[in-house]
Amino acid sequence: MAMPSPRRRPSRTVLVLLLLACFTIITLDVRGGEDSPVDPVRAAVGEVFGPVESGTAAVVRPFRAVPEFFHTTGGLRNDVARLEAENATLRGQLATTDVARNRAAELDGLLSSSRQTGYALVPARVVAMGPAQSFSRTVTIDAGTSSGVHPDMTVLNNDGLVGRVIRAGRGTATVLLVVDQESVVGGRLGSNMEVGFLRGRGDLGGDARLDLDLVDTSATPGKGDVLVTWGSKHGAPYVAGVPIGTVQAIYSSPRQLSKRAVIQPFVDFSSLDLVGVVVDRSAASDRAVIRAGRLDSAKAGTR
């Protein structure tokens, strides 16, 4: 840029055309709603960017895991151990929550425990995270339709509920985290079985919180109560009995009909890595599916 170029007015045509194109796309996507004409394009772009994101994550992961290499040598061994630990702690949590105990007392123990512990999980890793500038809390995982992952499936990790799948490509899927402002989850209090609706606040880090509105206005949640998912028909989008978090504070005002509780989630959303997607037990998958097997029978013996 040694010499200044002669100044000329930039043509407005390009700008106007591009702005019109933007408005057209926005309008198409907003008006389209559920079956938006942009969705096929989104899926196609996802097929291109999914492998790019998975590949980049694969390139970056070794550098990120450098400290771990000093603790343990075998990366694969490490993975297996973590998956087993995830499986075991998940089962442990499911069995020890108050809900499981309550349900056993309500004599539907057999049915519910088979439903609760019978989840088959497809393991996946988080490869990309949506920026805060986009104001929605979503992540990409490296498992898609070829691994048996489809929209409206529950995603969890060894700590508890992570979110649900909203879009699945061949090799990747997009997960809406429960802390997103648009996310609503049916929750059940472990202590008194009361149900309510859980909304995210949009925060990700250590101060990530969820707001619980109880359906029954007379019910009072206790501080420290454990909250688990309520579950939906056919387990979509959320299966029942996945731990979400503990009650941290309770607010009630005379003007509001229901009490509001603040929930601290079990999951640390800012450091998500290994997650499991709950799939049908008979689901076909190109990767190892964690199925309830011997642990199942062991649990039945101790109960």
Place this chain on the structure above:
Amino acid sequence: MAAVRALVTALVLVLAVALQAVVFSYFSIGGVVPNLALLVVVAAALVRGPEFAAVLGFLGGLAIDLAPPADHVAGRWALALVVVGYLAGRVRHDAGSSAVAAVVTVAASSFVGTSVFALSGMLLDDPSVPAAEALRVIPLAVLYDVLLTPFVLPVLMRLFRRLRPHRMAY
């Protein structure tokens, strides 16, 4: 030659979008990551001018809108980056000369881009962007983009100068 230039430019955009979703999520400040696509657009604007940058902004914004894990209404980042590319291109004769001016341009572009995106979200209610959240995120986004500018912008500007068609060289 034109095909090669277009291919390299497209590759830079794809890399920028992928890197900001994958790599920088590990270095996020309160969830905010540097907007690499915006830096690419600003670099193009400073070297090539408003028309080229607006087109690049449209394509880059569309990539952010459509690539996973995005879930907002498509076209919102495209709109923001078209505006950024055009505005940054208009001030390039003043900003292309000194480092300080370039940093100021990035800061202003980042502010305008993130604000346009947030405002379009408020208008469309998708997702409902609370003003407090926007006020927290926008300064962080500007800060992070400015922090990254000395490392990224010179490289990108050199690349776009190399990619410039020769008849336009001056």
